[in-house]
Amino acid sequence: MKQERGHIILVFWALMLLMLPLGGRAQVHPLADHYLSNLFLVNPAVAGSERYAPLNLSTRQQWMGWRGAPSSQSVTYHSRVVSKKQFYNPRGFRNKGSNTYSRVGLGGGFFNYSYGIVSQTGIHIDYAYHVEVGNGRLSLGLAPVMFQYRINKSGLVFPDPSLLDPGLIGGTEVANIFDVNAGIHYYSERLYLGLSSIQMINSLIMNRQLINPDHLSPMENPDLRQSVYAYAGGYIPVGQDFLIEPTIMLKYNVYSGLRGDIHTSLHYRDRFQVGAGYRWQEGLDFFTGIRFDNLSIRYLFSVPLGTAVPNQFSSHQVQVGFNLGQPID
Template sequence: MKKILITLAAVIAMITASQAQQLPLYSQYMMNGFLLNPAMAGSVDYIPLRITARQQWVGITDAPATYAISGHSKIGDAMGVGGYIFTDMFGPIQRTGAQGSYAYHLKLGSETKLGLGLSLSAFQYSLDESQLDLLEEGDNAVTYGTETVFVPDANFGAYLYGEKYFAGLAAQQLVQFK
């Protein structure tokens, strides 16, 4: 029975389409949680403007690199808006995008608030086929130019916070484009 289940799981894994690394990889989430959760927009009494840079495998040509600039602000006592732009590069692949966020903050107690946020984003995915190193030349599917596609998306988040604690939950890529 165990062998049948393992075989069945392997077959299912092979016939389903897999997608990964659709979103940029960031480090230091504690320093800029807004990149992950739109409900954090307007959760502080100042305007945090942040620049984020991440370079993997330093010294290796065409290694993954991600750069972003973000900011958000409180509007009145209960709302927040924010946005960020980014570029994510890995060899012949480049993703560039922008996101705008809106959050509403509900007061649950004397020091506890719940932020609910929604963001709309737009990404441009580019593949520079001239940088590909192919085993066989002459494939008609490869144009050796730059293929570009534009993808809209949306994210939702919840952020519970107080003076000495916080917890958040975010759902990204609500609009699934392939």
């Protein structure tokens, strides 16, 4: 056991070093806004940490009514690899139990993201290894990512067409890109926290260079750079039927600096959920959810604050989740 913990500590610090920002520009990963309902999107170490095999479908339209506003969709699935089968009823939105039958979690997902003339479509395959630590479990995760990055040049608008570079007329610039996500995740019955790095090797371009509006090197393109996340949350019982879940998320990169989100949700018998939160320098969130046996539905509404985006351009997100397989303790 001591030897195993020694290996875990060594891997932990290796991941910590790899997660340090590697310079250049960066921006928050487009799927980070989905984390409230699906932490797996921002941390591969979450794979296999829940009591069942969740299949989640999510769509988010940011700043509805704003031309060219960001839009994202995702489909994810992950599960613990178990050696015994037992049947349990799902435990609602939390599903943070432990599993004594296996240490390996596997999963993957598909994502699509677009804003203006830029779009990304890709997949990730996730692996996590879980060990017991105190009253909870610690997992280390790694996920290779492949995605296609596209710039639709026909959407470019120039104030003086006579100065237009012929290389920017029509067509689509495409690059196939490989990257890696990594993370650490601790979870118990009443607590969870983690640290992760998305696009940690700053997007290795596999086939060609991309035209950049700022005439920068493709590696200086903020869409293709590393983002780092740290989060923590817990469950506070209130009487027999209610739980309060406070969460905090810190997001860092060189391009936008350090930002933070604070949210609180109220669970009723693990079947109904309502909550609200604040995103630093971004806006306010309001969300709700309901579960019917193995089906859950969540809705999130965001209002921007500040001068960057007028507050009439609200954001909307819907997630539908299915508890597949055989939930385990």
